[in-house]
Amino acid sequence: MDTDVEHAVELLSRAGRFLVFTGAGISTASGIPDFRGPEGLWTRLDPDDYTYERHMTDPAFRARTWERHLASPFLGAEPNPGHEAVTRLWDAGLTQGCVTQNVDGLHRRAGLDAEALVELHGDASRIACTACDRVEELEPVRRRWEAGETDPRCLACGGILKPAVVFFGEELPRAALMRASAMAERATGVLVVGSTLSVYPAADIAVSIALRGLPMIIVNRGPTDHDRLAAVLIDGDAAVVLPRLADALVDAAGPRAR
Numbered sequence: 001m002d003t004d005v006e007h008a009v010e011l012l013s014r015a016g017r018f019l020v021f022t023g024a025g026i027s028t029a030s031g032i033p034d035f036r037g038p039e040g041l042w043t044r045l046d047p048d049d050y051t052y053e054r055h056m057t058d059p060a061f062r063a064r065t066w067e068r069h070l071a072s073p074f075l076g077a078e079p080n081p082g083h084e085a086v087t088r089l090w091d092a093g094l095t096q097g098c099v100t101q102n103v104d105g106l107h108r109r110a111g112l113d114a115e116a117l118v119e120l121h122g123d124a125s126r127i128a129c130t131a132c133d134r135v136e137e138l139e140p141v142r143r144r145w146e147a148g149e150t151d152p153r154c155l156a157c158g159g160i161l162k163p164a165v166v167f168f169g170e171e172l173p174r175a176a177l178m179r180a181s182a183m184a185e186r187a188t189g190v191l192v193v194g195s196t197l198s199v200y201p202a203a204d205i206a207v208s209i210a211l212r213g214l215p216m217i218i219v220n221r222g223p224t225d226h227d228r229l230a231a232v233l234i235d236g237d238a239a240v241v242l243p244r245l246a247d248a249l250v251d252a253a254g255p256r257a258r
């Protein structure tokens with residue numbers, strides 16, 4: 001095992017549970033491009049295509065939103081060994097859970113429990129009602145759209161539907177932020193994976209843990225905005241590094257792992 005992985009294991013193996021914080025880099029091995037717009041949140045989607053105000057007021061804009069969204073290449077992406085490692089760490093009882101900036105839904109699809117997952121920017125593979133907040137899977141809506149509904153409405157209340165991601169002009173959901181903060185407060189360290197920690201307020205979740213003097217381990221390709229706060233920096237692909245790190249952490253935990 002390389003020394004930086006060993007050092008990471010030593011720091012994260014302290015009593016208590018650490019937080020996993022993930023960004024776009026964990027999903028690149030799943031074939032999802034990591035392109036960045038001027039708004040950091042929009043690392044995957046073009047803000048001009050996902051403007052809340054226009055979606056709510058313009059049926060023609062909504063029709064285009066659906067056409068584009070339902071054709072998004074990343075809706076068919078599969079989880080990779082990096083996502084699976086995050087699930088394994090939770091199943092072993094070693095983490096407080098995972099806070100992600102990603103909207104690809106791949107942590108959920110890799111079997112991570114809902115109670116262990118906070119998707120700060122939503123999940124593009126689900127559909128939400130803007131009136132009653134009901135969330136449903138994308139496929140039934142896709143079938144209705146393919147059958148000719150250019151402006152599918154909520155089957156429960158008739159409200160306007162939208163992809164369950166935070167649109168440009170929308171605030172991050174308060175409930176998600178509060179759950180993420182609670183996980184961070186209980187954490188004894190943080191493992192940052194595939195994020196440059198440059199998107200706020202999401203990055204605050206990870207940085208707040210490091211600022212409490214607790215170890216921050218960063219696994220990322222290239223530099224991040226907070227490398228100097230990191231106890232260990234591992235420059236590499238999450239899909240390669242994370243499974244090794246997870247194996248070593250579960251081994252080190254021994255009987256503590258469930």
Ligand SMILES: [Zn+2]
Nearest residue numbers: 129132154157
């Ligand atoms: Zn509704």
